[in-house]
Amino acid sequence: MKTPREKCRDDREFDQTSLHANMEGAKLHRDYTAHWHRWSFARRWIKKTDHVLEVGCGPERPLWRMLFHGSFQLAASYTGVDLNKLTGLGSGHKQSTLLGEFDFTKNWRQIPRPGEPGASHGFDVAVHMEVIEHMKVEHGKKLLKGCFELLRPGGVMLMSTPVYDGKHHAANHIHEYTVPELQKMVEKAGFIVERRFGTFMNVRDIGKGIQNQFVDPENLVDHRQVHRMKQALADYYDNDALSAIFAPLYPDVARNNLWICRRPA
Numbered sequence: 001m002k003t004p005r006e007k008c009r010d011d012r013e014f015d016q017t018s019l020h021a022n023m024e025g026a027k028l029h030r031d032y033t034a035h036w037h038r039w040s041f042a043r044r045w046i047k048k049t050d051h052v053l054e055v056g057c058g059p060e061r062p063l064w065r066m067l068f069h070g071s072f073q074l075a076a077s078y079t080g081v082d083l084n085k086l087t088g089l090g091s092g093h094k095q096s097t098l099l100g101e102f103d104f105t106k107n108w109r110q111i112p113r114p115g116e117p118g119a120s121h122g123f124d125v126a127v128h129m130e131v132i133e134h135m136k137v138e139h140g141k142k143l144l145k146g147c148f149e150l151l152r153p154g155g156v157m158l159m160s161t162p163v164y165d166g167k168h169h170a171a172n173h174i175h176e177y178t179v180p181e182l183q184k185m186v187e188k189a190g191f192i193v194e195r196r197f198g199t200f201m202n203v204r205d206i207g208k209g210i211q212n213q214f215v216d217p218e219n220l221v222d223h224r225q226v227h228r229m230k231q232a233l234a235d236y237y238d239n240d241a242l243s244a245i246f247a248p249l250y251p252d253v254a255r256n257n258l259w260i261c262r263r264p265a
Helices: 030-045 062-067 104-110 137-150 177-186 222-234 239-249
Strands: 051-057 077-081 096-099 123-129 151-162 192-200 256-262
Touching: 030 062, 030 123, 030 192, 030 239, 030 256, 051 062, 051 137, 062 077, 077 137, 104 137, 104 239, 123 137, 137 151, 137 177, 177 192, 177 256, 222 239
Parallel strands: 051 077, 051 123, 077 096, 123 151
Antiparallel strands: 151 256, 192 256
């Protein structure tokens, strides 16, 4: 029997839910806290000379705001696509292309590759945060293929999505992946998975002795020290904040992962 949070997820091609700025702050929830950290993390991967593609940018385009806020310009160009209508913010911006009501899984070939044709022709960074779970698996495969083909050789794809257990879905999610399932699909699309970070987790799992394949054996986390740190920070932060603060250390038990995937050079 499906719970109310899981109803109607399997008979839709796509779900068009997007984050709205006026929802953030009404309640400090670990998922919304993690959203801002994800975009901030993505910004750190983007250089001023990079051409950026964001799939599922959303009507309010938080990453675009970070890259082109005021007089700052932190990327060479930005292309944002979304199934929803895109108007207002960023429209007419010289270095930005916005494609609203655009099905990337069907029409990615219509997106012009930046730069001069040749070996390095394509986007430097492709970003899709909390997108792939809002579509059927067959469309998710096309999403990954489109990102791979539009990236230049050596380019990076940053992707975040729930990876809890593949069963307990939010009502607006069509398919949530397990880590092995998604890793297999990402690698089949041609990418190399360089690293995963947790973005939020259950606080009860903080400090447990679980290691991850991407952690350098010479820099293993001292889980007893982490547990003591968690206890100290709990005097100020609530569980939702702690969930996001410590999750990067525990991707294998996190509810959500941010993946760093690279197209081979």
